[in-house]
Amino acid sequence: MKEFLQKLKVMPITGYILFLFTGLVIFFFGAFLVILLRTKNPSKIIMPDLIGKNYIEVHNELVRLGFKVHIQNKRFLDKNDGSILSQSITPGKSTERGSKITLVVNIGxxxxxxxxxxxxxxxxxxxxxxxxxxxxxxxxxxxxxxxxxxxxxxxxxxxxxxxxxxxxxxxxxxxxxxxxxxxxxxxxNPVDNFKSLQGKPVSFATEKLKRKNLSWKISDIVSTKSKSESGLVESIEKKDNRYNLKVFFFPVSQRIESGYESISYKIDAPNEYKVVEVAEDQKGKKEEEILPLAFYAKNEELKLVYYRNGNSKLTIYAKDGDKEKSYSFESDL
The missing domain is CATH 3.30.10.20 (Trypsin Inhibitor V; Chain A)
Incomplete structure (x- = not known):
């Protein structure tokens, strides 16, 4: 110890300065490492449930949490405009601040x-x-x-x-x-003048024909890329005392509470067939014949486009009452 004190006495002033500088460097270097380690390990947060909420209402909170948000748009008529349909990070999952998240938002x-x-x-x-x-x-x-x-x-x-x-x-x-x-x-409106039914809903066109006691069939279901055309009569012509209708149909990927549906069934045995619907909504069940008895030859296709309101079950019956085929349509929501 005495030797160390003796050395300090003889240490020039530059030595004191060098000693102090070295200590400061070590201190600030340690502080820098602490800050660096904290920066590399952001705090965890619990992912909130955003589904059903309006994106505008949660946007600021997502920015505050540091999320990098990517928006994808889908369109559903039965959902509110701006409603969040899905999120890429599961609600309740622990994630880091600054994470990327994809939100599917309804536009309307x-x-x-x-x-x-x-x-x-x-x-x-x-x-x-x-x-x-x-x-x-x-x-x-x-x-x-x-x-x-x-x-x-x-x-x-x-x-x-x-x-x-x-x-x-x-x-x-x-x-x-x-x-x-x-x-x-x-x-x-003369009985035979039914060209005016073009562009009308098939349900209304066939109701008009039924009130005139006229026979009809859907001869063709015409695929369309326009949802607004679905269920409308594309054309109508009379052949052998029967009116043949071509009807537009837009196939949907997700069914809502109501909309147009279609069926196509190849007949195995020549006979007369009809289609009966059992519809179920908030008011209860209702049974109705939506395609009257008509003759179909072997391998001929029985085709139908109709408007569904609520859940619906269609059954094809032969003339003798035997069930030929059934179809069920329900909302996917």
Missing amino acids: VDRVTIPDLRGQSLSNARANLEKVLSGETYVSIPLGEITYIEAKEGQFPETVIDQIPKPGKETTTREKIYLLVTEPKGYK
């Missing part, structure tokens, strides 16, 4: 609930479609084609008796509404 326009226009005069129905509540504002729903049909006893002229889409459907202002309306007074 003004959402509306289809009003019930049945029983209204055509003029009132038109006026009501111009003022439909969407959130806190009023918007209009575009009117598609009107199909006029012969009135039954007790029905008034120019009165809405059916509509597509059905009342209560959640949709957007891009979807047109089609009306089935009783003929006005003095309406003239």
Whole structure:
């Protein structure tokens, strides 16, 4: 110890400075290493559940947490605009700040609930479609084609008796509404003049033919890339006292609560066949013959396009009542 003190006494001033500088370097180097290690190991966070939330509402929070967000868009009419449909990081999973996340977000326009226009005069129905509540504002729903049909006893002229889409459907202002309306007074439409049914919903076109006691079949289902064309009559022609309809159909990847469906079934034995639907919605079950008895030859295809509202089961029956084939259609949501 005495020797060390003696050496300090004789150490020049430059030695003291060098000693102090070395200590400071070691201190700051250690502090730098601590900061560097913390930077390389960001703190963990628990991934929140974003599904169903509006992206605009959660955007700032995701930025605050340091997420690098990638957006993919899909479009579903039954989902709200901006609603997050899925996320690439599972909710509840521990992840690092600054992680990349992909969100699938629904894009859309003004959402509306289809009003019930049945029983209204055509003029009132038109006026009501111009003022439909969407959130806190009023918007209009575009009117598609009107199909006029012969009135039954007790029905008034120019009165809405059916509509597509059905009342209560959640949709957007891009979807047109089609009306089935009783003929006005003095309406003239020769029995054989059915070219006007082109562009009309197949359900309304066939109802018009049934009221005239005319035989019909769907001769062809025409694939279309336009969803707005699905279920509309592409063409109609008369052959051998029967009306043959070609109908557009847009196949969907995901079924919502209502929409057009199609079936095609090759007949094994020549006979008369019909199709009966059992539909189930919030009001209960309803059974209806949607394709009347008609003769089909062997290997001929029985084809049908119809509008489903709720869950639906179709059954093909032979003339003697034997079940030939059944199909079930349900919402995927």
